[in-house]
Amino acid sequence: MVFSEIIGHKELAENLKRMVSENKLPHALLFSEQPGCGALTLVLALTQFLFCKTRRAIEQGDNAWELKGLFGEDHNAVPKGDSCEVCSSCIKVKNLQHPDLYFIFPINTTQTVEKGKKANIDAYYDIFRKLVIKNPYFSEQELYKEMKLENKMGLIGVSEANWIMERLSYTAFEGGSRVVIILFPERMNQEAANKLLKSIEEPSSETYFFMITCAPGKIIKTIRSRSRLVEVPPIETNTLAAEISQRFKLPFDKALLWAKSSQGSMGRAIELINESEEDNETFEDIFSLFSFAKQKLLPQMLEIGTSLSQKGKEEQKQFCINALKVLREAYFYKIGSEDLSYSSPNRAVQIKELSGWLNIDFYQKGYDIFNNAIEHIERNVNTKIIFTDVCNQIYLIYGGH
Numbered sequence: 452m453v454f455s456e457i458i459g460h461k462e463l464a465e466n467l468k469r470m471v472s473e474n475k476l477p478h479a480l481l482f483s484e485q486p487g488c489g490a491l492t493l494v495l496a497l498t499q500f501l502f503c504k505t506r507r508a509i510e511q512g513d514n515a516w517e518l519k520g521l522f523g524e525d526h527n528a529v530p531k532g533d534s535c536e537v538c539s540s541c542i543k544v545k546n547l548q549h550p551d552l553y554f555i556f557p558i559n560t561t562q563t564v565e566k567g568k569k570a571n572i573d574a575y576y577d578i579f580r581k582l583v584i585k586n587p588y589f590s591e592q593e594l595y596k597e598m599k600l601e602n603k604m605g606l607i608g609v610s611e612a613n614w615i616m617e618r619l620s621y622t623a624f625e626g627g628s629r630v631v632i633i634l635f636p637e638r639m640n641q642e643a644a645n646k647l648l649k650s651i652e653e654p655s656s657e658t659y660f661f662m663i664t665c666a667p668g669k670i671i672k673t674i675r676s677r678s679r680l681v682e683v684p685p686i687e688t689n690t691l692a693a694e695i696s697q698r699f700k701l702p703f704d705k706a707l708l709w710a711k712s713s714q715g716s717m718g719r720a721i722e723l724i725n726e727s728e729e730d731n732e733t734f735e736d737i738f739s740l741f742s743f744a745k746q747k748l749l750p751q752m753l754e755i756g757t758s759l760s761q762k763g764k765e766e767q768k769q770f771c772i773n774a775l776k777v778l779r780e781a782y783f784y785k786i787g788s789e790d791l792s793y794s795s796p797n798r799a800v801q802i803k804e805l806s807g808w809l810n811i812d813f814y815q816k817g818y819d820i821f822n823n824a825i826e827h828i829e830r831n832v833n834t835k836i837i838f839t840d841v842c843n844q845i846y847l848i849y850g851g852h
Contacts, residue, residue, distance in 0.1 A: 452495035452545065452587070453534045458694045458717055459686040460489060467497045468532065472510060476501070479651045479660045481636075481678035483667045487588040487718015490663045490683045491634070495587065496534070497661070498552060498630045499544040505535035507627075540625070547580045550624035553615055553631045554579060557591070557605025557638040561598050572611050588718030591635050591665070595765050604764050604829075607639040612646035619650060619658060628657040636662045637669035644671040651677050685715020695720055705796075712793045723795050737774050738801055740842070744849040745808050752846060756838035767828050767838075771821040778821075781806040782814045813848065820844050 454464045470476040482490040500506060509531075534541050543549035556579060560569045563578065575598060582589055582597045595605055615631055623629050633639075639647075651660050651674065662678060664670060686694075688710050694717065696706035713720035736755050743751040759767055783792035784806035794802045809817075820841055827837050 452492055452499055453536055454496045454500065455533055457492050457496055458489060459690045460493060460683065463681070463683065464493065464496065467493065468500060471497070471501055471506075476659065477679045478654045478658065479678040480662070480681050481667065481670070481675065482661065482663045482681045482683055484663070484665060484683035485685060485714070485716055486590045486665050487713075487716035487720075487722075488683050488685050489588065489717060491583070491587045493683060494632055494661045494663060495544070495583075498632070499534040499541055501628050501630065501659070502540040502544055502549060502551075503534040504538040504540050505530065547583060551627070551629040553618060553629075554634070555607055555611055555615055555631065556594065556634040557607050558598070558611070559600050559603040559605050561600050561603075563599045569610070572614055586718070586721060588716070588721060590718055590722075592765050592769050594634075600763070600765065605635070605638055607633070607636065607643050609640070609642040609646060612639075612643040616646060616650065619655070623657070628659065629655075631658070631660045633660065633662040635664060636674060637664055637666045639671060639674065641671060644674050648673055648677070686717060688715065691715060691717060691720065695724070699724055708796045711790075712795045714793050723797075726795075726797070733770055733773055734777070734798060734801075736770070737777050738805065740774075740845065741805055741808060741849075744845050747846075749842070749846050752842040753839060756842040757835065759838045760835040764828055764834075767834060768825055771825045771828070774821045775818060777802065777805070778814055778817045781809060785809065785811060785814075809849075816848050817845070 454468065457464055467476075482494060484490040530536070536542075536545070540549065544552060547554075554576070555572060556575075558569070558572055558575050564570050564574050578597050579594070582594060586593075591605070595603075598605075619629065619631070647660075650658070654660070660678070662670075662674075667675060667680065688707070691713065692703060692707040692710035695701060695709050696703045699706070701709070709720050709724060713723060736759070740752055740755055743749075743755075759770055762770075780792045780794045780802045783789060784794075784803050789803075792799075792802065824837050824841050828834065
């Protein structure tokens with residue numbers, strides 16, 4: 452990944468390059484974003500720029516064999532202000548196979564790795580690498596889906612911390628920088644954090660920790676306080692629309708609708724445009740839940756609740772997150788601000804219909820219902836009780852009656 456390939460974030464990219472070139476790059480950076488806004492693409496571009504042999508040669512004033520071997524006699528072919536893409540380091544980083552680049556991400560037992568045993572994290576690398584190369588804007592739920600974690604939640608535990616500590620105890624394979632990229636560090640437990648803390652506080656020379664989170668407040672305080680926060684904003688709407696138009700061969704005006712509904716998230720845009728049958732089923736369940744409440748059909752609501760209780764924890768959480776999004780979209784229709792709803796073009800009619808069913812005072816109550824459900828799922832409360840309660844509360848306080 453090179454900086455020129457990143458969608459938007461030009462000023463942030465320039466700041467990161469400047470830190471590297473001026474030798475002012477902090478040893479621990481915490482990138483905070485809403486899912487799919489491009490933090491991983493920035494981190495991968497930063498890592499490639501850091502490792503790039505051509506950049507190092509130029510900054511060290513080396514115009515001899517290294518540059519000539521890569522670009523021949525044409526000095527205009529030497530890239531300026533970005534990775535070269537052709538040196539051995541750039542190629543290895545692009546393929547996620549550089550020996551001094553390490554990834555840590557939440558894992559758990561899965562039938563796809565070691566027949567259900569929890570293996571070392573590098574055993575999951577092939578699955579992870581394919582996902583990153585295919586879509587670097589993936590969400591936590593997409594990662595779990597690729598690893599087939601079923602009803603489990605991922606965790607960064609002490610075994611993952613020990614794994615990286617052992618590798619960092621050796622000299623860098625290529626004698627330069629080493630980078631550890633930690634995805635979703637909010638899934639790190641206290642024991643793992645304690646193991647990594649000293650390395651993050653006092654790293655060895657040219658060792659960098661780049662962390663990517665969508666929930667900085669959930670990261671263990673000792674880790675958060677030792678890292679410099681980098682806030683990755685949503686991608687500007689017109690920039691995102693231009694990328695969607697080019698990638699999906701859509702007219703710009705239609706791409707603009709998808710960009711608005713994605714709220715600056717390329718990951719969300721990809722998800723919406725490529726919506727699977729399973730995603731459509733989730734939306735229909737949310738819509739049906741409110742429709743049955745409107746008709747005072749509690750048994751049918753409880754059937755949906757029972758079905759949800761039998762799904763995996765991440766699917767259950769995602770259902771609640773999607774329900775919160777639906778409520779938000781309907782709320783803006785309710786108050787006459789349709790342009791702020793950012794509803795998927797495929798669902799705008801149903802969202803508008805839903806907004807007509809709900810009283811204005813229901814929305815805050817609805818947010819509380821689904822936010823509490825997410826909290827209880829994470830605390831491993833019996834999910835049949837959780838979703839029975841969700842159905843009962845919606846039925847009792849439903850704003851349409």
